[in-house]
Amino acid sequence: xxxxxxxxxxxxxxxxxxxxxxxxxxxxxxxxxxxxxxxxxxxxxxxxxxxxxxxxxxxxxxxxxxxxxxxxxxxxxxxxxxxxxxxxxxxxxxxxxxxxxxxxxxxxxxxxxxxxxxxxxxxxxxxxxxxxxxxxxxxxxxxxxxxxxxxxxxxxxxxxxxxxxxxxxxxxxxxxxxxxxxxxxxxxxxxxxxxxxxxxxxxxxxxxxxxxxxxxxxxxxxxxxxxxxxxxxxxxxxxxxxxxxxxxxxxxxxxxxxxxxxxxxxxxxxxxxxxxxxxxxxxxxxxxxxxxxxxxxxxxxxxxxxxxxxxxxxxxxxxxxxxxxxxxx
Amino acid sequence: xxxxxxxxxxxxxxxxxxxxxxxxxxxxxxxxxxxxxxxxxxxxxxxxxxxxxxxxxxxxxxxxxxxxxxxxxxxxxxxxxxxxxxxxxxxxxxxxxxxxxxxxxxxxxxxxxxxxxxxxxxxxxxxxxxxxxxxxxxxxxxxxxxxxxxxxxxxxxxxxxxxxxxxxxxxxxxxxxxxxxxxxxxxxxxxxxxxxxxxxxxxxxxxxxxxxxxxxxxxxxxxxxxxxxxxxxxxxxxxxxxxxxxxxxxxxxxxx
Numbered sequence: 361x362x363x364x365x366x367x368x369x370x371x372x373x374x375x376x377x378x379x380x381x382x383x384x385x386x387x388x389x390x391x392x393x394x395x396x397x398x399x400x401x402x403x404x405x406x407x408x409x410x411x412x413x414x415x416x417x418x419x420x421x422x423x424x425x426x427x428x429x430x431x432x433x434x435x436x437x438x439x440x441x442x443x444x445x446x447x448x449x450x451x452x453x454x455x456x457x458x459x460x461x462x463x464x465x466x467x468x469x470x471x472x473x474x475x476x477x478x479x480x481x482x483x484x485x486x487x488x489x490x491x492x493x494x495x496x497x498x499x500x501x502x503x504x505x506x507x508x509x510x511x512x513x514x515x516x517x518x519x520x521x522x523x524x525x526x527x528x529x530x531x532x533x534x535x536x537x538x539x540x541x542x543x544x545x546x547x548x549x550x551x552x553x554x555x556x557x558x559x560x561x562x563x564x565x566x567x568x569x570x571x572x573x574x575x576x577x578x579x580x581x582x583x584x585x586x587x588x589x590x591x592x593x594x595x596x597x598x599x600x601x602x603x604x605x606x607x608x609x610x611x612x613x614x615x616x617x618x619x620x621x622x623x624x625x626x627x628x629x630x631x632x633x634x635x636x637x638x639x640x641x642x643x644x645x646x647x648x649x650x651x652x653x654x655x656x657x658x659x660x661x662x663x664x665x666x667x668x669x670x671x672x673x674x675x676x677x678x679x680x681x682x683x684x685x686x687x688x689x
Numbered sequence: 690x691x692x693x694x695x696x697x698x699x700x701x702x703x704x705x706x707x708x709x710x711x712x713x714x715x716x717x718x719x720x721x722x723x724x725x726x727x728x729x730x731x732x733x734x735x736x737x738x739x740x741x742x743x744x745x746x747x748x749x750x751x752x753x754x755x756x757x758x759x760x761x762x763x764x765x766x767x768x769x770x771x772x773x774x775x776x777x778x779x780x781x782x783x784x785x786x787x788x789x790x791x792x793x794x795x796x797x798x799x800x801x802x803x804x805x806x807x808x809x810x811x812x813x814x815x816x817x818x819x820x821x822x823x824x825x826x827x828x829x830x831x832x833x834x835x836x837x838x839x840x841x842x843x844x845x846x847x848x849x850x851x852x853x854x855x856x857x858x859x860x861x862x863x864x865x866x867x868x869x870x871x872x873x874x875x876x877x878x879x880x881x882x883x884x885x886x887x888x889x890x891x892x893x894x895x896x897x898x899x900x901x902x903x904x905x906x907x908x909x910x911x912x913x914x915x916x917x918x919x920x921x922x923x924x925x926x927x928x929x930x931x932x933x934x935x936x937x938x939x940x941x942x943x944x945x
């Protein structure tokens with residue numbers, strides 16, 4: 361595999377004592393779509409800021425398109441396109457003016473620039489809105505303008521940071537198609553960040569789960585899911601007394617008929633993993649019943665990225681997001 | 690060449706806002722009138738102070754030109770803070786654009802605003818009976834001098850904006866500096882009538898350098914020695930401030 365992006369042991373702390381990156385390493389193959397998946401505050405955006413030369417790590421090294429980001433940031437900037445989390449377009453300028461401004465910043469001028477600007481407007485369906493100020497654009501149009509600006513200088517590597525946050529479902533699907541097209545037809549390397557499991561699952565040929573500034577798992581979405589070895593069983597207990605719940609945990613863990621793994625209790629939710637979830641349910645329910653513990657609901661889930669995250673980060677994805685919110689507030 | 694083109698693009702960003710927001714344009718044009726009329730009326734009696742010579746409108750015009758240059762240039766950094774909040778700044782810094790152009794473009798835009806405001810003031814002053822001994826050339830030089838001071842203030846404002854990143858901090862810094870700098874100078878009061886300590890302080894005040902030089906080129910028999918030294922000082926200051934602003938980008942990126 362030819363490597364387009366590689367990072368080794370990136371560390372970065374913000375004063376007074378926030379560790380954003382805690383020895384993060386990754387490698388992204390040329391022409392692939394690579395997703396950094398994780399809750400808000402996990403370190404995804406900081407990773408992108410380091411790789412796009414916006415900031416420097418405290419320690420560690422990184423190369424993008426074969427160029428060292430610390431030693432030669434200007435060359436890296438020429439080789440990459442950045443689509444930030446916030447809109448990078450000047451709201452007072454029109455779509456066309458924004459593209460011209462962006463192009464000039466990369467040293468593209470004259471007829472060459474004019475041609476690329478009209479190509480960009482056409483390709484992203486902005487021809488009619490080309491001469492309207494960007495502040496009048498809808499969310500989807502803004503995002504398309506952002507991508508058009510990121511592509512104008514024909515970068516080898518594109519960094520979309522949370523590309524579909526805030527988009528309606530239709531615009532989101534459009535964005536996914538465009539990203540897939542860029543990788544497939546233009547052999548562009550794309551490193552995107554997302555906190556949508558679904559997005560990483562659908563788009564990424566490879567993904568890395570980021571948690572607390574490190575990568576806790578990496579691989580193809582399929583590979584990561586099959587590593588889970590089996591289905592997840594969730595049982596909501598009807599009487600959530602502490603004693604009953606602990607009893608239920610012990611009973612389920614002792615079942616011999618089916619092989620259960622990773623039996624855990626989280627509040628009133630009992631979780632377990634079985635090679636064939638559907639077949640294990642009757643035995644589990646029977647064991648609970650025999651000891652007077654009632655189940656309110658039972659679900660069996662095929663392996664999902666949600667499950668992958670839970671396993672590697674040691675907590676549920678939505679809880680990590682909530683936790684971040686509390687810290688941030 | 691590339692640096693010039695990029696500076697031009699940044700300058701055009703400012704011009705677009707100026708052209709497309711009529712309220713902004715109107716305020717820019719009418720602010721000078723208000724200041725000149727207000728101060729003209731308020732300080733009319735100073736001509737009666739023993740030791741004051743000449744007409745007050747002749748005296749006041751260059752003072753108001755310089756004061757307005759400081760006032761309008763001081764707020765330039767607000768644009769950078771909006772760029773930071775809107776994601777525009779990060780996008781620009783992730784491109785290979787020459788950092789100096791991001792500052793120089795706003796300096797050029799500031800100079801344009803100063804030129805327009807100065808023209809308004811001069812027109813009004815002519816109506817009020819001012820006598821520009823320096824002629825058209827003197828007025829043009831006055832614009833150059835005001836722009837040099839404006840360039841220093843613009844860069845300073847940009848630099849502070851990049852370091853502080855917050856409107857409140859910039860507003861605090863600008864208001865803290867603007868009025869004292871204006872009043873610790875001969876902008877509104879003849880130098881020989883200033884209290885001793887203010888006279889001493891004003892020797893180190895760039896606003897006073899600009900007022901002295903501006904008054905000399907536009908209204909009086911020009912003292913080229915004085916003008917040359919003040920312009921030299923202002924140019925050096927503008928350069929120093931531009932270096933500070935450009936360095937502030939690096940500081941800002943460190944903190945990202």
